[in-house]
Amino acid sequence: MKLKTVILAGTALAFAGSSALATDLTLVSWGGAYQASQKNAYTDPYTAENPDITVIWDESSAEAVAKLRAMNEAGNITWDLVDVVASDAIRLCDEGLAMEINPDTDLDAAPDGTPASEDFGDLLVSECFIPQIVYSTTFGYRSDVEEWGGKEPTEICDIFDLETFPGKRSLEKRPINNVEWALLCDGVPKEEVYNVLETEEGQARAFAKLDTIKDNVVWWSAGAETPQLLADKEVVIGSTYNGRLFALIEEQKQPVKMLWDAQVFDLDGWIIPAGLPEDRLAEVKKLVKYATDTQRLADQAKYISYGPARKSSAPLVGKHATLGIDMAPHMPTDPNNAKNTFLYNYEWWADYRDDIDAKFQAWLSQ
Amino acid sequence: MSDTTDGQVLTTQDGKPLKAALANALRREKLRSLMLIAPLLIFVLITFVAPIADMLFRSVENGIVADTLPKTVVVLKEWDSGSGETPDEEVYAALYDDLVVAVDNKTHTRLGSRLNYEESGISSLFRKTGRRIKRMDEAGPFKDQFLAADKKWGDVETWQVLQRYSPRLTPGYFLNSFDAHQTAEGIELKPADQRIYMFLFGRTLFLSIVITVSCLLLGYPIAYLLAALPLRTSNLLMILVLLPFWTSLLVRTSAWKVLLQQQGVINDFLVWTGLIGDASRLVMINNQTGTIIAMTHILLPFMILPLYSVMKTISPSYVRAAKSLGANDWTAFWRVYFPQSVPGIGAGAVLVFILSIGYYITPELVGGTSGIFISNRIAYHISSSLNWGLAAALGTLLLVAVLMLFIVYDRIVGIDNVKLG
Numbered sequence: 001m002k003l004k005t006v007i008l009a010g011t012a013l014a015f016a017g018s019s020a021l022a023t024d025l026t027l028v029s030w031g032g033a034y035q036a037s038q039k040n041a042y043t044d045p046y047t048a049e050n051p052d053i054t055v056i057w058d059e060s061s062a063e064a065v066a067k068l069r070a071m072n073e074a075g076n077i078t079w080d081l082v083d084v085v086a087s088d089a090i091r092l093c094d095e096g097l098a099m100e101i102n103p104d105t106d107l108d109a110a111p112d113g114t115p116a117s118e119d120f121g122d123l124l125v126s127e128c129f130i131p132q133i134v135y136s137t138t139f140g141y142r143s144d145v146e147e148w149g150g151k152e153p154t155e156i157c158d159i160f161d162l163e164t165f166p167g168k169r170s171l172e173k174r175p176i177n178n179v180e181w182a183l184l185c186d187g188v189p190k191e192e193v194y195n196v197l198e199t200e201e202g203q204a205r206a207f208a209k210l211d212t213i214k215d216n217v218v219w220w221s222a223g224a225e226t227p228q229l230l231a232d233k234e235v236v237i238g239s240t241y242n243g244r245l246f247a248l249i250e251e252q253k254q255p256v257k258m259l260w261d262a263q264v265f266d267l268d269g270w271i272i273p274a275g276l277p278e279d280r281l282a283e284v285k286k287l288v289k290y291a292t293d294t295q296r297l298a299d300q301a302k303y304i305s306y307g308p309a310r311k312s313s314a315p316l317v318g319k320h321a322t323l324g325i326d327m328a329p330h331m332p333t334d335p336n337n338a339k340n341t342f343l344y345n346y347e348w349w350a351d352y353r354d355d356i357d358a359k360f361q362a363w364l365s366q
Numbered sequence: 367m368s369d370t371t372d373g374q375v376l377t378t379q380d381g382k383p384l385k386a387a388l389a390n391a392l393r394r395e396k397l398r399s400l401m402l403i404a405p406l407l408i409f410v411l412i413t414f415v416a417p418i419a420d421m422l423f424r425s426v427e428n429g430i431v432a433d434t435l436p437k438t439v440v441v442l443k444e445w446d447s448g449s450g451e452t453p454d455e456e457v458y459a460a461l462y463d464d465l466v467v468a469v470d471n472k473t474h475t476r477l478g479s480r481l482n483y484e485e486s487g488i489s490s491l492f493r494k495t496g497r498r499i500k501r502m503d504e505a506g507p508f509k510d511q512f513l514a515a516d517k518k519w520g521d522v523e524t525w526q527v528l529q530r531y532s533p534r535l536t537p538g539y540f541l542n543s544f545d546a547h548q549t550a551e552g553i554e555l556k557p558a559d560q561r562i563y564m565f566l567f568g569r570t571l572f573l574s575i576v577i578t579v580s581c582l583l584l585g586y587p588i589a590y591l592l593a594a595l596p597l598r599t600s601n602l603l604m605i606l607v608l609l610p611f612w613t614s615l616l617v618r619t620s621a622w623k624v625l626l627q628q629q630g631v632i633n634d635f636l637v638w639t640g641l642i643g644d645a646s647r648l649v650m651i652n653n654q655t656g657t658i659i660a661m662t663h664i665l666l667p668f669m670i671l672p673l674y675s676v677m678k679t680i681s682p683s684y685v686r687a688a689k690s691l692g693a694n695d696w697t698a699f700w701r702v703y704f705p706q707s708v709p710g711i712g713a714g715a716v717l718v719f720i721l722s723i724g725y726y727i728t729p730e731l732v733g734g735t736s737g738i739f740i741s742n743r744i745a746y747h748i749s750s751s752l753n754w755g756l757a758a759a760l761g762t763l764l765l766v767a768v769l770m771l772f773i774v775y776d777r778i779v780g781i782d783n784v785k786l787g
Contacts, residue, residue, distance in 0.1 A: 066749040091752065094475035094493065168628075173735075204559075218652055219735055233629045347490050350479075354751055355486040361743070362562040364735040365569075 023283050024054045029083040031059035032224075033247060037303035038083070038132075040321070042291035053283065064088065068097045068273055077273045080284045086267040087346055089129040094350075098128035098271040099281075106130075106285060108293040110312035119294075119310045123267055125346050130292055131269040131309035133300065136332035136341070137177050138263035140230055140245040141165075141237040144255045148236075156262035157185035159237060160213055167236030170226045173219035175360035176349060177239070177264050180342060182209035184262055194348045203356060207363050219364070230256050242332050246305035250323060250330070260337040264344050269309065307333035418765075425758035428536035431528070434477040435464040439532045447526045448550060458508035458519075462499070469496045483753050484538065484547075485527045491518045526550060539759035563760065566740040567767070573657060573739070574722040580662045581669040581718045582711065589673035589710070593680070604674075611667040619731050622660040626651040626732075652734030660732045661722055668721060669714040676710030712784040716775065720768060740764060 027043065029035040035057060043055045058079065060067055065088050071077050084092065092098035101107075103124055107116035117124065123131040141153055147166050158165050159181065171178050183193050183202065186209045196202035218235055220226055226240035227248040242263070248254050270292070272284055290296065297308035298316035305327060308314060317328050328334055332341075376384040400407075432439050437460035445453040468474040478492030498515040502508070512519040530548055531538065538548065545561040546553055555561065588607065592600050610618060625631045633647045642648065650656060680703065688698040726741040733739070740760060747757035775781070 063749045065752060069752065069754075091479065094479050094489070095752070096472045096476055221730065232627065234627050347493075350493075351482060351487045351490045354483050354753065357751065358560050358562060362560055362565075365562060365565060365738075 022052050022054055023280070024056055025080045025280075025283060025287060026056045026058055026078060027081045027083070028058045028060050028064055028079050030061045033304055034243065034306075035059065037300050038291075040303050041300035042296050043287075045296075046287060046290050053287070065091055065097075068092060069095065071273070072097050072275065077275050079273055080276065080280055081288060082271050082273060083132070083268065084271055086125050086129060086131075086269065087349060089269065089271050090126045090346055090350055092271055093126045093128035097274055099274045099276070100127040101130060101272065103130075106289065108289050110294050110310065112312065114312065116310075119312050121311065123309050125267065128271050129267075129269050130271070130288060131267050132292065132297065133268050133306035133309055134265055134333055135268060135306045136242050136263040136265050137172070137239055138242050138245070138332070139237055139239050139259040139261075140226070140248065140256045141259055142230060142233065142255060143257045145236050152257065153237060153259055154261070156181055156259070158259075160185050160209065162213060162216060165237065168216050168218055168234065169213060170218045170220050170229050170235045170238030170240075172239060173221045173364070175356045176344070176353070178210060179203070179206040179356065179360075180264065181262060182206040184342070185209060190342065194345050197356075198348075198352070203359060207359070210363075227254075230254065242330075243305050246330050250320075250325065258337075261340050262342045263332060263337070263340075264342045265332065266344050267309065268306075301327050301331065305330040305332075307331040421758045422762050423758075424755055425539050425762050426535045426537065427755065428531060428538070429534045430477055430480050431531050432534055434468050434473050435461065435528075437461075438464050438528070442525070442529050442532060445525065445529060447522070447529055450522060452509075452520055452522060453525055455507055455509050457525075458512050459506060461512065462502065462506075462508045465495065465499050469499050479752070481527060481531060483542075483751075483756065484531060485523065487518065488524065488527065491516050491524070495519075539755040540763075542756055543759045543763050563740070563743070566738075566743060567763070570723055570739045570741070570764075571767070573654065573661075573737070574719050576658055577661050577665060577722045578669075578715050578719045580658065581666055582715060584662065585666055585669035585673055585714065586707075586711075589670045589677055592670070592674045593677035594682075607667055607670050610663070615664060615727065616731075618664055619660055619728050622656070622663070622732060623651060626656055626659065651732050652737070654733075654737040656732040656734065657729050657737030660728050661725060664728060665718045665721055668717045672713040672717065673707065673710040676713070677707055680706045708779075709784055712775075712779050716772075716784060719771075723768060724764065 027038075029038055039055075039057070047053050047055055061083050064082050064084050068077075068079070068082065071079070082098075089098065093100070103117040103120060104115045107120075107130065109115050110119045120131055123134070125131075139153070139156070139159065143152065145165075145167060148164070151164060153159070153161075153165055159169060179197060180193050183196055183206050184190065186205055188196050188202075188205075197206065218229060218238075220229070220238070220240070223241050223244050226235070226238035227244050229235040230238055230248065231252070231254050237259070242258070245256065245258055249256050249258070270288055272281070272288065276284065292310075294310055294312045295316065297310050298313040298318075300306070301308055301313075301317045302319065302321040308317065314333070317331065319325060320327055329336065332338065378384055378387045438457060441457050441460045442453060445457060465474055468477070474492045474496045475489075478489040481492075482489035495512070495515050502511045502515075509519075518524050541547055541553060543563050545556050545564050547556055548554075588603075592603055592607070594600075595603065623630070627633070628647045628649065630651075632650070633642075636642045637644050637647065650659070684702050684706070685698050688702040689695075693701065723739075724741050725739060726745055729737055729739045730742055730745075733742075741764075744757045744760050744764075747753045747760070772781075
């Protein structure tokens with residue numbers, strides 16, 4: 001009897017103590033090197049300053065949209081801050097699953113006083129989206145292909161040139177980016193791409209261009225596949241996220257080079273799930289404010305080659321934490337790399353994604 | 367008992383009729399046994415029956431339009447969609463009233479993404495109009511203001527979609543699963559370049575049958591060996607069967623990648639032996655071949671184990687008897703042994719077939735474009751496009767297909783003929 005009382009009292013005390021002292025925040029990200037860079041740059045310093053906060057990581061970003069919807073229907077949101085790509089953020093915002101934010105009050109101003117809305121600028125693509133990084137989907141190629149006779153691809157349309165650059169290519173198993181590249185190489189001016197793609201003929205044109213290399217394409221669905229395929233010599237050119245290629249080239253020292261042409265800029269950032277209880281929301285907002293300030297975003301670039309989303313962070317980007325090389329030349333935003341970039345049209349894809357995806361899948365299975 | 371006479375009711379000691387007392391006791395017993403299985407029953411209902419019922423319902427459920435635009439739906443009913451004219455001012459006014467409420471509740475974008483599954487462009491139409499609605503003049507006229515916000519409000523198609531998807535239940539998702547859609551002229555097949563689901567269903571069935579047959583061909587001799595060999599050797603063999611079974615699915619699938627790819631182990635070996643040239647390396651992965659090989663390997667234990675447990679019970683004396691009566695090896699096997707192993711084949715085949723028809727991860731990894739299943743599209747609609755209604759309709763069709771095959775199987779082979787041991 002006595003023992004029972006002691007145990008009960010102890011448990012009650014422990015519960016009271018934990019709720020008063022420590023807060024668990026569940027952050028959702030992509031795992032791997034990217035999540036590690038967030039942990040190093042954002043949350044480790046934050047928890048060092050705020051010992052009562054515990055951060056729990058969940059590597060579910062790839063299924064975040066579906067899981068958030070399921071949580072919302074079940075009425076139990078267990079995530080506090082979720083890392084998603086911009087197009088998913090737009091969808092979550094549309095579905096009412098993400099909370100709208102006010103950049104100027106919820107986010108820190110730049111050190112020189114520029115409000116966050118200006119510092120992030122155009123990158124605030126949705127009312128719910130808090131940008132972190134700019135990444136790009138671009139190509140890497142093997143620099144030791146004998147059949148190429150010393151030539152190396154220099155522009156995006158070399159992907160479609162099977163005569164000069166024979167060999168297998170890897171492309172992502174979805175229409176986004178691929179149809180744009182196809183039209184660009186079919187002679188459509190950059191600013192016309194989405195207008196052309198809106199028409200049936202334009203879509204047919206894109207697929208016809210992709211048809212020319214279809215037999216030589218390995219389709220990937222996870223970002224890690226292209227680096228693996230390049231390393232195994234299964235493909236000679238492949239598209240993937242620039243950070244993955246950086247790791248392949250600089251960390252694993254593979255004979256692979258980057259092709260910086262018509263690289264497609266995309267964004268990754270945080271959303272706060274809608275419907276968090278007040279106390280948790282307050283803690284999340286504090287963390288987000290800290291994690292997206294100018295210094296923190298610049299710090300992240302020490303660990304991974306993705307560009308910080310704030311203009312004010314760019315001058316603060318330094319050297320890689322372990323390799324000691326300058327990170328600026330490896331950023332997709334670096335002027336040398338960004339000579340010819342392609343802007344991904346989020347609104348357009350939100351409208352046409354279902355339609356073109358159905359056609360793309362039908363085209364693939366033919 | 368012996369002293370009972372006609373017309374006299376038998377009673378228990380406390381005077382109740384015996385019949386009623388017996389029924390009472392039986393009922394109590396039944397209730398008690400029901401209580402014993404209650405936890406399991408409730409568990410099955412909550413975790414199995416309810417989610418499936420919910421999924422089936424999602425495939426026709428379409429309350430979102432009527433919930434978000436209640437007034438518009440009512441007045442739009444009167445509009446003649448075949449007239450070629452856009453609805454009149456009354457409908458636009460109702461739309462304004464509904465959208466003001468919807469924008470406050472932030473439900474208009476949700477409706478937009480729902481309707482965008484049917485007509486590309488509606489998603490941004492609702493998002494854009496939602497931003498403009500606050501600036502519209504409350505006094506009207508609304509039609510011009512909506513047209514000024516987005517000219518799509520002047521398209522007959524937009525209103526046709528809205529009217530078609532007004533009812534709370536819709537056949538739309540199922541039509542979509544059959545590669546069909548509703549148009550102003552009625553139900554039609556989609557253009558050829560958008561038909562995909564029926565094709566994928568066909569491929570899923572075909573590949574599942576191929577995988578089941580190859581599992582059977584490979585598994586039968588192994589199961590026979592396992593049952594026939596002395597216990598010590600067969601135990602060792604059994605471990606070899608079970609070891610891959612215990613290995614992670616992803617590890618086994620990735621191992622096949624290493625083996626089968628063009629710069630992989632098998633191709634390297636063939637080139638080294640000179641059987642094929644370096645330029646003509648075999649393509650064995652990222653296509654149907656890859657899916658069939660990897661899935662046959664992964665599902666093989668599900669064929670071997672039921673076969674083995676049935677073969678274990680077949681007495682060797684039957685075959686011996688057949689031989690002593692003059693049958694040769696083949697006749698003894700085919701006429702005596704094989705018929706007795708059919709229940710095991712049935713169990714193994716049903717197990718492998720049903721598992722493979724819903725398989726998802728292996729085709730995704732090694733299937734390339736020609737080796738993916740319908741389940742990959744279902745997964746895409748659940749986790750990526752968020753079109754859960756379509757995913758539910760496709761899932762329902764898959765469930766119906768499996769049940770139908772099960773009935774066919776029952777008619778041909780008989781479900782009583784399935785034995786797991």
